[in-house]
Amino acid sequence: MKKPGKSLRSNAIEIHPRGEERKALLVPEVDIEEAERQIAELQETIEDIELMRLVEERVVTGKESGTPLAEVIREFGEDDLLEDGPTA
Amino acid sequence: MSAASVELSDEAKADLAELYREDRELVREAFRQMQALEQQPYAGEKLREKSNRKPLAEADCRKLKFHLPDRASSAEPRYRYRILYRLEPHEGASDRVYVIAVCPKKDAYGPGAARAAKRLRELAARRFTERRL
Numbered sequence: 001m002k003k004p005g006k007s008l009r010s011n012a013i014e015i016h017p018r019g020e021e022r023k024a025l026l027v028p029e030v031d032i033e034e035a036e037r038q039i040a041e042l043q044e045t046i047e048d049i050e051l052m053r054l055v056e057e058r059v060v061t062g063k064e065s066g067t068p069l070a071e072v073i074r075e076f077g078e079d080d081l082l083e084d085g086p087t088a
Numbered sequence: 089m090s091a092a093s094v095e096l097s098d099e100a101k102a103d104l105a106e107l108y109r110e111d112r113e114l115v116r117e118a119f120r121q122m123q124a125l126e127q128q129p130y131a132g133e134k135l136r137e138k139s140n141r142k143p144l145a146e147a148d149c150r151k152l153k154f155h156l157p158d159r160a161s162s163a164e165p166r167y168r169y170r171i172l173y174r175l176e177p178h179e180g181a182s183d184r185v186y187v188i189a190v191c192p193k194k195d196a197y198g199p200g201a202a203r204a205a206k207r208l209r210e211l212a213a214r215r216f217t218e219r220r221l
Contacts, residue, residue, distance in 0.1 A: 027131050048135040048151070050194035051172055055149055058188050059174070066095030066186055069122050075101075076102065081119050 004034035092129040092175070094122050096187040103190040107169075111186055113156060114169065121154045121171055129175055129182040148179045149188070168193050 005011040005028075010036040048081055096104075108115045125131060131151030172189040175182040179197035 045136050046192045051135055051189075052149070052210070053152060054172065054189050054191070055174075058097060064097060064186065066097050067101065069094040069119070069126070070094065072096050072101060073105070073119050075103070076115065076119075078116055078119060081116065081123070 001028045001030050004028075004031045008032075008035050091127055092182045092185045094126050094185045094187065096122075097189075100187040100190050107190065117154060117156055118169070119170060121152055122185075122187065125171075125185050126174070129185050130172060132171065134221065137169070149173070150175065150177045152191075165193055170194075 001011060007027070008027055008031055011031055012027045015024045015026060016022070067075075069080055074081065089162045104115050104118060107118070126138045127175050131152075134153035135151060150190055152171040152173070154171065155163075156168050159166070159168075168192065169192055171187060172191065173187045176184040176186055
């Protein structure tokens with residue numbers, strides 16, 4: 001099977017222990033991979049919504065002034081990074 | 089190759105100070121990543137905001153994922169930290185990289201998901217109201 005189904009259950013095969021209601025599902029790997037891909041996509045989207053909230057909290061005008069990177073690096077006492085980096 | 093100046097907000101500096109208490113090497117790596125942004129301001133991924141009617145504060149934001157370079161490739165999540173920044177004056181003319189935050193990966197489950205869902209509802213309501221006005 002190369003193409004994923006519409007859902008995890010589309011191509012799944014149910015396995016019942018004899019005489020019992022409970023069951024297990026055999027799901028093709030391609031469907032698991034598609035489900036994992038979709039979950040990862042949703043997680044990224046949710047994370048980005050959270051990050052947008054942070055942006056809204058911190059950025060008001062869009063013309064905020066900041067501290068140059070080199071200055072911040074010096075403030076943290078990590079001057080050696082400036083010797084090699086493009087910030088030097 | 090485009091070059092941009094990188095500037096940090098006060099809040100981003102505070103984020104770094106907090107990270108510094110946790111792990112100095114992590115902050116050094118964040119600085120290295122930001123130095124790389126000077127040469128490659130588009131290295132981060134654009135945030136996935138579906139609307140094209142974004143307020144200025146939300147426009148052109150990107151996130152750059154990072155962790156210590158020697159982190160195991162099997163570690164989950166692979167990149168635990170984010171540099172959240174905005175290109176200014178806008179995408180396509182990135183003279184300045186304005187770093188808004190340096191923070192751990194936001195949780196996609198539990199409270200994070202609940203807050204995101206709430207925000208989506210608020211956004212939908214706001215856009216509905218805007219269309220009616």
